[in-house]
Each structure stands twice: as structure tokens, then as C-alpha cells.
Amino acid sequence: MDREGAETHLRLLAEAAMRGSLTHTPEPWAPGASRMLVVGHALTAVGALDPVTAEEILTDFNLAVSVRKLHGEPDQGLGRAVTLARWLTQGRAVLHTESFEAGPPEDDAGQARPGRFVPVGLTVPFRAGAISGELCLMSFAQTGTGARFIAAWGVRTPALEPRLGRQHPGLIPFDLFTVTDDRGATYQLDHTPGGDLEWPDEITLRPAPPEDIRWLDIAPPYRQPARVDLRPSGSPGGPGGSGEAGDQAQVSETGLSPGEHLLVMLAERLLTGAPEFPRGGLLAARHAGPRRAMAAGFGDIIAALEAADVLSPLSPVPARLATLCASLDVDGHGIGVPPAHDMPEPWLSLLAHYQRRKPDPVQMRDGYAALAAPLPELDGLRLTLLGLEHTEGSSFVHALVQGQTPDPQPGPLDVDLNFPLSLWLRDSGGRWHLGCPDRWNRGGRESTVRLRLVPSLTRPADWVEVLAGGRSAEARARLPLRWRYPS
Amino acid sequence: MTDAPNGPWFTALPPCEALVPCGQGRHTVRWEAGEFRLPGHADPEAELVLAALGGEKARCVEIAEAWGRHVADLTVLGIGPRSPADEIVVSWDDVEVAAQAATSGTGWGLPRHGPMRLASAPTAAIARAAIWRRQYQQEAGQASRRRLDMLSLLALGSGFQIRLIGQVIAAHADRPDEPGEHGHSIRPALQAALAGRIAPVAERWLGIDPDQVAVSLHRGPGWGSVELTGRGQRRRLLVSLPAWWLARVWACGLALAGRHLVVAVERAGWPDARVLAVRAPGAEPVSLSAHGVDGPPGTSGAPHWEI
Numbered sequence: 057m058d059r060e061g062a063e064t065h066l067r068l069l070a071e072a073a074m075r076g077s078l079t080h081t082p083e084p085w086a087p088g089a090s091r092m093l094v095v096g097h098a099l100t101a102v103g104a105l106d107p108v109t110a111e112e113i114l115t116d117f118n119l120a121v122s123v124r125k126l127h128g129e130p131d132q133g134l135g136r137a138v139t140l141a142r143w144l145t146q147g148r149a150v151l152h153t154e155s156f157e158a159g160p161p162e163d164d165a166g167q168a169r170p171g172r173f174v175p176v177g178l179t180v181p182f183r184a185g186a187i188s189g190e191l192c193l194m195s196f197a198q199t200g201t202g203a204r205f206i207a208a209w210g211v212r213t214p215a216l217e218p219r220l221g222r223q224h225p226g227l228i229p230f231d232l233f234t235v236t237d238d239r240g241a242t243y244q245l246d247h248t249p250g251g252d253l254e255w256p257d258e259i260t261l262r263p264a265p266p267e268d269i270r271w272l273d274i275a276p277p278y279r280q281p282a283r284v285d286l287r288p289s290g291s292p293g294g295p296g297g298s299g300e301a302g303d304q305a306q307v308s309e310t311g312l313s314p315g316e317h318l319l320v321m322l323a324e325r326l327l328t329g330a331p332e333f334p335r336g337g338l339l340a341a342r343h344a345g346p347r348r349a350m351a352a353g354f355g356d357i358i359a360a361l362e363a364a365d366v367l368s369p370l371s372p373v374p375a376r377l378a379t380l381c382a383s384l385d386v387d388g389h390g391i392g393v394p395p396a397h398d399m400p401e402p403w404l405s406l407l408a409h410y411q412r413r414k415p416d417p418v419q420m421r422d423g424y425a426a427l428a429a430p431l432p433e434l435d436g437l438r439l440t441l442l443g444l445e446h447t448e449g450s451s452f453v454h455a456l457v458q459g460q461t462p463d464p465q466p467g468p469l470d471v472d473l474n475f476p477l478s479l480w481l482r483d484s485g486g487r488w489h490l491g492c493p494d495r496w497n498r499g500g501r502e503s504t505v506r507l508r509l510v511p512s513l514t515r516p517a518d519w520v521e522v523l524a525g526g527r528s529a530e531a532r533a534r535l536p537l538r539w540r541y542p543s
Numbered sequence: 544m545t546d547a548p549n550g551p552w553f554t555a556l557p558p559c560e561a562l563v564p565c566g567q568g569r570h571t572v573r574w575e576a577g578e579f580r581l582p583g584h585a586d587p588e589a590e591l592v593l594a595a596l597g598g599e600k601a602r603c604v605e606i607a608e609a610w611g612r613h614v615a616d617l618t619v620l621g622i623g624p625r626s627p628a629d630e631i632v633v634s635w636d637d638v639e640v641a642a643q644a645a646t647s648g649t650g651w652g653l654p655r656h657g658p659m660r661l662a663s664a665p666t667a668a669i670a671r672a673a674i675w676r677r678q679y680q681q682e683a684g685q686a687s688r689r690r691l692d693m694l695s696l697l698a699l700g701s702g703f704q705i706r707l708i709g710q711v712i713a714a715h716a717d718r719p720d721e722p723g724e725h726g727h728s729i730r731p732a733l734q735a736a737l738a739g740r741i742a743p744v745a746e747r748w749l750g751i752d753p754d755q756v757a758v759s760l761h762r763g764p765g766w767g768s769v770e771l772t773g774r775g776q777r778r779r780l781l782v783s784l785p786a787w788w789l790a791r792v793w794a795c796g797l798a799l800a801g802r803h804l805v806v807a808v809e810r811a812g813w814p815d816a817r818v819l820a821v822r823a824p825g826a827e828p829v830s831l832s833a834h835g836v837d838g839p840p841g842t843s844g845a846p847h848w849e850i
Contacts, residue, residue, distance in 0.1 A: 060730060063727070067731050071738050116621040119622055119693065
């Protein structure tokens with residue numbers, strides 16, 4: 057990795073912008089600033105440039121541009137005048153977040169234990185006054201930081217249609233459930249402290265139960281309890297071995313360079329950001345702008361990654377990215393190599409989906425499938441899949457992420473650097489679906505994440521093949537699914 | 544290349560002056576032979592002592608302090624002018640407004656929240672917030688001071704702006720491989736400073752697109768190299784010069800003289816100097832005599848040289 061080359065590249069880009077060489081995008085304030093920001097993000101994301109240095113370069117660039125416009129003529133294109141107030145108020149370019157409030161220091165011993173993960177697959181009906189519905193338990197996960205259920209709620213009131221997942225969290229009667237273990241100890245269900253209030257699917261069990269309890273009885277108000285068997289699948293007297301934990305995962309090396317890994321993340325961001333049926337005339341035209349704006353930074357990023365020596369000029373990934381852009385009708389990406397033909401199978405599957413002209417006529421019912429599938433550690437992160445959910449036409453995977461995720465910081469072109477893994481699912485019909493994080497409950501070294509599948513499932517798959525990819529390795533596992541549907 | 548062979552880097556630079564509003568009047572400040580001087584103040588050091596004891600600090604003295612704070616500040620290279628055509632015009636009214644804003648705390652990025660009330664105040668969170676806020680205020684204060692400094696120095700005019708760049712280069716040019724303020728290499732900043740200033744010179748010299756100029760910092764003996772390669776869009780002017788070129792040649796206004804690119808100064812002096820210059824890329828440099836002409840009255844930028 058050539059850190060000096062990375063910094064030099066960003067500084068030279070600033071010089072080009074100062075000359076006005078980067079002015080073909082209309083940026084009235086600091087021409088070229090957005091391209092510099094994208095490159096700065098990319099170089100910091102791969103660790104070639106520290107965020108403080110990148111921020112200083114961008115800040116000085118902004119100062120240099122603005123001071124030249126203090127007495128410019130108004131409305132003269134790029135020479136637009138800048139008021140002194142603007143000069144004064146401009147702060148630092150934001151490239152990193154210093155005020156991230158990490159969770160409390162955690163017990164290392166607790167972190168070392170991967171935990172107990174049990175697929176549940178139990179629907180618990182409830183009624184509390186005018187509110188009724190179902191608590192759909194997908195999985196139970198107990199780690200060093202505590203115990204929780206991953207669940208979907210179906211809540212109905214006289215005014216609300218029952219739907220899985222999309223609830224008004226205030227209506228969920230956590231406190232009316234009673235939970236008892238096989239030794240008679242009682243527990244409370246609660247919203248995850250500090251968690252995303254709009255995402256009540258992670259239900260904390262307080263206090264954390266002993267690790268060797270055999271079952272939990274969950275009793276809704278005025279109803280018989282439903283029993284959650286926590287013994288390992290296949291153990292004597294335990295659950296019958298539904299296989300929802302899946303087969304042993306296969307791990308293989310990927311050997312991506314940091315630059316290639318970032319480009320793969322960008323490609324996947326482009327894939328998940330593509331509209332449905334882009335060749336559909338007006339719809340495509342309306343959605344082309346954001347994708348084109350995103351892809352406009354690709355050439356700059358590739359040049360910067362090569363300058364930082366984190367991307368080989370012989371790497372096949374830029375050519376694949378060019379193919380992706382061409383397939384999605386995105387031009388102006390600035391990638392200097394011709395498109396390639398050796399595309400990864402999941403990318404091709406998703407492209408094929410986008411190039412269909414009609415939506416799938418079959419609509420899948422709202423439902424969920426229990427999962428408890430720990431995957432091998434990838435790049436220092438352990439991912440455990442804890443449930444699949446389909447609601448209102450959207451499909452989601454719930455997962456626990458253990459390990460040190462990067463501090464929250466913006467990635468280039470809206471890439472989520474906090475989840476530096478790819479997660480693909482191939483359904484039993486052969487279609488690939490890409491998971492993109494859309495909800496987080498963050499902890500210091502342990503977080504839960506909900507990943508939206510793109511495209512959504514259209515049929516209740518009998519199984520899914522999971523492909524989790526990191527920079528150094530990827531893991532594959534086949535997981536059988538049993539779908540359950542609330543009433 | 545160092546200061547040693549033919550005198551300090553500024554030997555080929557005439558003095559320059561500016562008028563600064565100070566107290567009830569306007570005082571002259573002067574740069575001469577690498578020194579920032581305050582002829583309007585008999586004893587600036589005594590004034591500094593008085594200011595430290597609570598007295599009012601004269602604007603001239605403040606500017607002299609700002610100059611001292613930034614004579615080795617590499618960020619000056621990123622903000623200051625790239626060429627004579629790159630005029631940065633800052634008025635003393637601008638500086639006044641900026642100073643008032645800095646004093647009042649408005650407009651300098653400090654968030655002005657009302658008192659925060661928590662139903663039950665978690666001690667650790669409050670402590671963290673207090674630490675963060677102190678750090679933020681400290682950083683914001685430093686940033687606002689730096690911006691005010693920079694604005695004041697730019698208000699001195701292009702002559703001082705260019706000479707400050709020369710001073711900054713002189714502070715670092717002999718040690719490009721030593722780490723900078725944050726422990727990182729300073730070569731990227733020096734290379735970018737060179738690239739940003741040689742590119743417009745090359746455009747005037749050859750008519751080449753400045754984006755086609757590739758610049759590197761020359762290391763080792765000799766003056767460096769200038770070569771032209773490729774054709775059309777692939778045409779590149781490859782320039783390798785030492786960081787000293789920025790101080791000894793560019794800051795002294797010698798970069799382009801008589802259709803020659805000046806690559807080094809053989810004998811510095813004002814108004815007569817001897818320079819090493821190339822007529823065309825790839826050509827051997829020739830030794831030329833240059834005669835300097837000060838700018839018209841009222842201007843104090845880099846001098847003009849004739850071969």
C-alpha cells in the first residue's frame with residue numbers, strides 16, 4: 057500500500073480542481089469538491105489515507121476555492137461570488153466521525169464465545185384489550201452480551217390491518233408477556249436498549265438466562281404459554297433436527313486486494329440501487345440520474361486506488377464494473393478499461409432480473425422462516441443468520457454481527473462501510489438475492505442488522521444457498537427453510 | 544540545492560510593502576530579505592509584552608505574529624496563489640468582519656445550543672459529552688484562528704502571498720523526507736505545490752494543457768529534467784524539479800523568462816541574476832543573464848524579469 061501515493065493523488069486532484077479542470081459537473085460552490093470527496097472516502101475506506109489528512113486536504117481545498125470567490129461576480133458560472141459569511145461558516149470537510157459513542161467496554165471472555173443460536177419458528181398469538189396479533193419467533197440468540205429473540209410482530213387494532221414487521225412499536229405489548237424457564241425463573245421481554253425503535257424485531261430477554269436452560273415458556277396475556285425448546289437440534293429429547301441451522305459452511309479464499317474489495321462493494325451498491333425494470337421507458341429515465349451520478353465517481357476511484365497501490369492495473373474487477381454500468385445503461389462512469397465477460401454468477405442473476413420487462417405475477421404471502429446459522433469468521437467478523445422474513449412484498453434477512461466493525465463513517469458513494477461483507481442468497485429456484493443493510497442495532501463488538509433482499513423473494517424457497525464474501529475469503533452454506541404464516 | 548551556493552533563496556526578490564489599518568491610522572508593513580518588519584512600530588516586542596498584560600494588541604503586531612505562525616505551514620501552499628493570474632483579493636474590511644465574527648462566536652461553526660435537559664442524566668454520557676464539547680470547541684477555536692490568520696495574510700496582497708509561499712518552501716525544501724506535523728511525509732504537499740504552479744507556467748511556455756503536465760519532485764544532484772512524450776491526448780510534459788525551485792525561481796518571478804523555462808538560479812541577485820533555463824523540453828539548459836523590473840507603483844507582486 058502506497059500511502060504517500062494516495063495522499064499525493066488526492067492533493068494533485070485538488071490542484072486540478074483549482075485549475076478548473078474538474079468543472080464539467082455543475083457545482084456552484086467548490087467545483088470538483090464532490091469528486092475529491094468521493095476519492096477521499098475511497099482512499100480512507102481502504103486505509104491508504106488517514107481520515108484526518110484527507111479531511112485537512114478537503115478543508116484547505118474548500119478554503120482555497122472560497123477565498124478566491126470572496127469578490128467574484130455573482131452568477132458568473134463557476135466564478136460565483138462567495139459571501140464572507142460563507143467563508144467564515146464553512147467547517148471541516150466531513151470524512152470521519154469523531155463523536156461515535158461506542159457501547160460500554162465488553163467482557164473479552166464473553167466476546168470470545170460465539171454464543172448459543174437456536175432456530176425457533178413459533179407463532180404466539182396474543183390479545184391485550186383492543187390490540188391483538190401474533191408474535192412470530194424466528195430465533196433465539198444468546199451471547200456474551202445477553203439473550204434475545206429475533207421476531208416479527210403482527211399487530212392488529214380496530215384501525216390497523218395486521219401486517220408482519222411494519223408496526224407501530226408503541227403498540228407492541230412487550231410487558232404483558234411472561235417468560236419462564238425450566239427452573240421456574242422469570243424474565244421480561246423488552247425492546248433492545250438503545251436499539252432502533254422503528255425496528256422492534258430484536259427482543260431482549262432480561263435478565264439474561266443461564267446458558268444451560270432447556271426451554272422457555274412464553275405466555276401471552278390470559279393464554280397458555282408456548283414452549284421454546286432451546287436444546288441443540290438433534291440432542292436427546294431436543295428438537296427433531298429440522299436442519300434450520302443448515303449444513304457445514306464451506307470456506308474458500310478470495311484474495312481480493314483492498315481496492316478490489318471496495319469496488320465489489322460499489323458494484324453491489326449499484327446493483328441494489330438499480331430500479332426495477334430499467335428498460336421500461338419513463339421509469340428508467342426518472343431513475344437514471346442517481347445511478348449515473350454514483351457511477352460518475354468510478355473512474356476517479358479506480359485511478360486513486362491504483363495510485364495508492366491497492367488495486368492492480370491488471371485486476372479484472374474494474375472491467376466487470378464497466379460491464380455492470382453498461383448493462384444498467386449507466387454512462388459517464390469514467391472507467392478506462394473495456395467491459396469484461398467473466399461476470400460473477402450472482403451479478404448476472406441480478407442483471408437478468410433487472411432486464412425483465414414485467415414483474416413476477418406471483419406475490420408471496422407474508423411469512424417468516426426460522427434460521428440460526430453461524431457462518432465462519434470472515435475478515436474478523438462472525439455473521440450468524442437469525443431469520444428470514446417476507447412482508448409487504450419485501451424480504452429481509454436478520455443477522456448478528458460479532459467482531460470489530462469499522463467506526464461509523466461515510467463510505468464513497470453511499471457504500472456502507474460498517475458492513476464490509478457481501479451477503480448473497482440463492483433461492484431454490486436458482487435466483488440470487490443481495491442483502492443490503494437497512495436497520496442496525498449497534499453494540500461495541502456485537503450488532504444486529506436487518507438486510508433487505510434485492511430482489512425480494514417471489515416464492516417461499518425450500519432452501520437458500522448463502523454466499524457471504526469478505527476481502528480474504530468467502531463462505532457458502534445451504535440452509536433448508538420452513539416457512540410459517542401468521543393468520 | 545540549498546541556500547548555500549548563491550545566497551539565500553530571496554536574494555533575487557525585492558522588498559515589498561503593504562498598508563495595514565492599525566489603531567486610528569494605517570501603518571506600513573514590510574517584507575525584506577526574508578524578514579517581516581513593522582516600520583510603523585518602534586518596539587513591537589514591547590507591545591507584545593503589554594498585550595500579554597492585558598493591553599490591546601496592535602493589528603500590525605497581530606499580523607506579524609500570524610506571519611510567524613505560518614512561515615512553515617504547508618497548508619499555505621494549498622491556499623496561496625498558483626500564478627500571477629491567480630489573484631486572491633481580500634480586503635481589510637473582510638478581515639474586520641471575520642475578526643468580529645471570531646470574537647462573537649457567530650459563524651465559526653460553534654453550535655449554540657440551549658441548555659440540555661435530561662430526565663435522568665447519565666453521568667458517563669454527560670462526561671463524554673463534556674469532553675467531546677471541549678474538544679470540539681478547542682478544534683473549532685483553532686480552526687477559526689487559522690482562518691483568520693490566513694485571511695489577514697492574504698489581505699497583505701499578492702507580494703506577501705508569494706513571499707510567504709517562498710518562506711514555507713524554504714522551511715522544508717532541504718528535508719522533504721522528514722515527517723511533517725502529523726508524522727506523515729511532507730513530499731505529497733510539496734509535490735502538489737510544485738505541480739499546481741508548474742502547470743500554468745508550462746501552459747504559457749508551450750501552450751500545453753495543464754492537465755497534461757506530470758510533475759515529480761527531483762531528488763539528488765542536478766537541476767532535474769523536463770521532457771515531452773506522446774502525442775495528442777497522450778502527450779505529457781514530464782517535469783522533475785526540486786522543491787527549492789518554488790522558492791528560488793517561482794516565488795522570485797523567474798519561472799518563465801524570455802520564452803525559456805528557468806530551472807535553477809546560478810547567481811541570485813536583485814535586479815541582476817544569472818539563471819539556468821531551457822528553451823524547449825529535452826534541450827540542454829543554458830546560462831542566461833536576467834534583469835529584474837519591479838512592478839508598477841502600487842503593485843507589489845513578483846517582479847518581472849527580462850533576459
